[in-house]
Amino acid sequence: MIPPITVRRFRVAAAILTVLFLLAVFGCAPRGKRPVEPAAPKTVGEKHIPALETAPKTPGPVRGFSPAAQDTAETFARHIDIKEQDLTSWKDLGLPLLRSLEYIQAHDQTALAVRQPGLRLTWGQLGSSVSELIALLPALKKNPELLAERFTWYRLAPEPLMTGYYAPAIDASLTPRPGYKYPIYGLPADLERLDLGEFHPRWRGQRLIYRTEGDKALPYFDRREIDIDGALNGRGLEIAWAKHPWDIYHLQVQGSGFLRLPDGDFRYVLYAGQNGRRFRSTARYMLETGKIARNKLDRDGIRSALDKAGSEGKMELLAHNPSYVFFKLGDVPPEGSIGKPLTGMVSLATDPSVLPLGAIVPFSVELPTEPGQPRKRVYGLGLAQDTGGVIKGHRIDFYCGIGDKKEYMAFRIKNPVTTYIMVSKRVLAHK
Known part of the structure; x- marks a missing residue:
């Protein structure tokens, strides 16, 4: 005799699958993106900030990635001051990069990690880029231009909106x-979870969260x-x-x-x-x-x-x-979506369909400093290591760190951010 609870779960699963089938056939499936809302002032203390208005008066850049000029990358690399990211040296990036690498290596290395206009990368290519940067860290103090010499920088357009959290x-x-x-x-x-991507590619990356009550999914x-x-x-x-x-x-x-x-x-x-x-x-x-x-x-x-x-x-x-x-x-500090502790002023929450977890993300943005002090432009090297419920599309959330001292900065970040993804030239040469 089949236990009653098994029968109920089977009926619930069958009902869910029927709904998913109808959605797939008639094209009414959820697409994971909320309607665009008008731009509004940031609600301090919450990370829910509507996207910038999406109807510019003049044509904007093509959406996706495009390679930056060599001299642009060199200039950017020279401006990076690792101490502005609360690090004492380039070597301090070693552990955060290893955490990203472990996450990347847990994936099928032949599968695509980036599938965007202008750029397609496998997890293997992403991991090789992180490994090369780890090996390069000791040399960057004297020669930061190596970041431009050894890597191709792909700029993301249009510029994402950066917010902050802590x-x-x-x-x-x-x-x-x-x-x-x-x-x-x-x-x-x-609390039950269902990976919708297993039923239709249209729902890749989306999950259904529900509970059951008798034979019903609610x-x-x-x-x-x-x-x-x-x-x-x-x-x-x-x-x-x-x-x-x-x-x-x-x-x-x-x-x-x-x-x-x-x-x-x-x-x-x-x-x-x-x-x-x-x-x-x-x-x-x-x-x-x-x-x-x-x-x-x-x-x-x-x-x-x-x-x-x-x-x-x-x-x-x-x-x-x-x-x-x-x-x-x-018993460990707050972890990101990669399952590893985050690093203040380095870790970024991104939409993985745009900037995959584990990616090396050079960025340039105006950041608040202290009360009564002017904002400061920071050139940094970020790591995509987290996600967020409202971090969708061209949005980046900057992890400022731990405690009340980081609250001031986190609540006052709402800026367009110049954003790149950094890929090893050696990896690209062997495509």
Whole structure:
């Protein structure tokens, strides 16, 4: 006799596959990109920032990659100051590059990692480029022009929009106690994932996240159902308790961080999964509805505005965003999508369909420095090591680092960024 639970799962899977088949036939499948929204000021404290308007008055550059001139790459390489990326020397890039290489080598080396207009690269070619840069690091202090001599630089057009993120520290307790009443949840066992790319190439890189109820497949619980209706109550999923719901929300937006415990110790708290719901900015909603003034759009200002709404009111405001992130406690610093720790001022979150994880990404951008000080143009060497729910298409998220000191920078980055991908000339010669 077939167990009832097996029969139910079979029926649910069959229903999902039927829907996917109909979507494929009639061309109504989700394509993984949200509609273009008009440009708007950055909502401080959240990474959900609409793309720049996509209808320029004059024709822009062709979309995709094109090789940069040799002298352009040489000039750029001479401008790189590795200390501006919080590194003491070029050799400090060795460990982050090894982390990227391990990720790359876990893939089929003959499969395509980059499939964009103007550039097609396999994982093997990407890995060989990273290996060559690792070997070259000791020589770059005296001769940074080697980056242009040994590599071809492909410029990405149009210029992506760069935003910033960091790993915050929030007050929390690992056990319930007075003053700590808001739960931080671990990943629920009934959250199911389905890789849509296994069913149709159109859905490559997309996943369906759902739960089952009897024979039905349903969207997973949203923020209102979890935080207001108590959908996860009594299931033992709490990994910690925070003092304020805004701290949890902020931690979810950043993706990982630290818990500052009552005894003064710290614990890493890492991303474990997401409920599959589309992100909607609560801070922007508060601005649009007059709940907060534009000049108060910072972490403390938003917290204060939420408190003015009262205990129930602030939960209602936060519930405007249905997206919900689940966490796990860890013994290592925050990790990126490559499954390795991120490096502040070096790691980038990208859309892998444009800039694949593991890629070497030279960039040039205006960055904030300190309060009251002018912005500064930085020429850097970034590594694509993370992704983000709203980092789609020509968007890059710059990982600024750990703690409150990096908050100022992360919240004030919203700039077009000159972006390249660096590929070994030796690799290209053997195509």
